[in-house]
Amino acid sequence: MFIKTDKQAELLKKLEPVLLKIADRSQELEDSRDFPFENIEDLVRIGYSTWTLPVHEGGKGLGLYDFLLCQEKIAEACGPTALSIGWHSGIVLQLQENRNWEAAILHETFQQIKKGALINRAATEPATGSPTRGGVPSTQARKVHDSWVISGRKTFTSMAPMLDLFLVNAWITEENRMGWFLINRSQPGVTIEKTWDVISMQGTSSEDLLLEEVIVEDKYLVEEPKGMDKKGEGWLLHIPACYLGIASAARNFAIKFANEYTPNSIKAPIATLPNVQRLIGEMELELMQSRHFLYSVAGNWQNEIDLRHQLTPHLAAAKHSVTNSAIRIVDKAMRIVGAQSLQRTNPLSTYYRNVRAGLHNPPMDDATIHMLAQWSNLKK
Known part of the structure; x- marks a missing residue:
């Protein structure tokens, strides 16, 4: 009764064959405690990672309700797979709704995602705990000429083995403020350290992200929150x-x-x-x-x-x-x-x-x- 439109029914029908394969792999994934590479690859292959992109950017323009219907069904088949891809698709939805980036950078990012790139935010740190508690990040960003040099460690980076893009918050000491930077996995100084060893959601591979003197162009300072105010997401x-x-x-x-x-x-x-x-x-x-x-x-x-x-x-x-x-x-x-x-x-x-x-x-x-x-x- 929660499927309200033909579009929603069609989306769920398109997911069905993939979800059968994902469900079949669930025990194997549990035994290996590994990341569900095949599951994410199958979802990317049918275009699921692009469904929350705007239509004019090559996506389906899914809204929140439609997105959640799909996420619940994926989670029935495999919880870690759903939570992992949910962070990516949810952030794409957030960017679609807010559009608070410079237009050219947003378009560039959306086009990378259209081609299969995966994105997640990296905000949690050992010293600050959950970013929702308002702690100032220990990750530092300093301006050098026309670029930023960023160093720090992030924890709970879900889907780390397959991420292409990271949205990282860092503290700009000289200006006493925080900024969010878009960082590509291929940039020098970006590494993933395998630290995820838990009894719950092991398959999300929420490893540590290490940033060592990573040089980021100024245009990739994409978000500059005013103060620490929080709004609904x-x-x-x-x-x-x-x-x-x-x-x-x-x-x-x-x-x-x-x-x-x-x-x-x-x-x-x-x-x-x-x-x-x-x-x-x-x-x-x-x-x-x-x-x-x-x-x-x-x-x-x-x-x-x-x-x-x-x-x-x-x-x-x-x-x-x-x-x-x-x-x-x-x-x-x-x-x-x-x-x-x-x-x-x-x-x-x-x-x-x-x-x-x-x-x-x-x-x-x-x-x-x-x-x-x-x-x-x-x-x-």
Whole structure:
């Protein structure tokens, strides 16, 4: 019921063959703990990495709602693949909406993406933690003649093995301000250090980005935020969409198991048991609530452009609510399947570990609740 247009149905249909292959590779990826190169390559091959580009730049001009529908389905097949490509496609959507770069540089970047280049922001650092907390980056940029020389280390650089372009924030000490620089992977001084060793979302390969005296032309200082003010960013809803997709996969697995598993202590599948039916019903309720909340907010963002300044609390609340619901859905699925769900070869054990990562994607729960309290007071 959330597919509203023929265009959306066509996009999801185009994804189907690729998603079948991605799902088939999911256990292999889990065992290897490697980056899903083939999955991303398949998505790039069908043009998915260009779908959020403007139409006049060779894309499909997807809005937020359309983008999230696709992201949820990709996440059903593979969470790390969805989160990885989601950062790229979401940033392209952000650039499409904001258009706050110099026009020639934006066009140049869009054309690189049209040809298959992948992009992500690199903002998190060991000393500052999440960039949403307002810390000043330790990465330094200094002006030398007509260029910038940038040095620093960034962490959590998702999709690092395949990224071509990095949007890096750095502190311009001489001017006491921050700037965002567009850096090409091929530039001297740019290296990736393999540091990603976690139990959740291992496949995103969110390695460290090292910048050692990287020389960047002045025109690639692409964003100069005024102060540290924050505004709503609808594209970040790709995060809860990813975890909702994981939860949906867990729900599907649990229901299939419940309809097929018949222990010799009863004469029918466990799906007939009242306690199992209760858990299934609770999962359905959580999924309904989450989808209605997520796609309602996304629809408002996509269609009511004049209201976007009012939607920042709704974006954060949707991320908080949907992500926590996803965790509860996976928990209920595991209760249905029982101890088998803890086996490493059981998909539920993967969903369980991966869905927990959502708690640590911005905005975090405490920041969201604090913001909502402030927003409520301001409304009075």
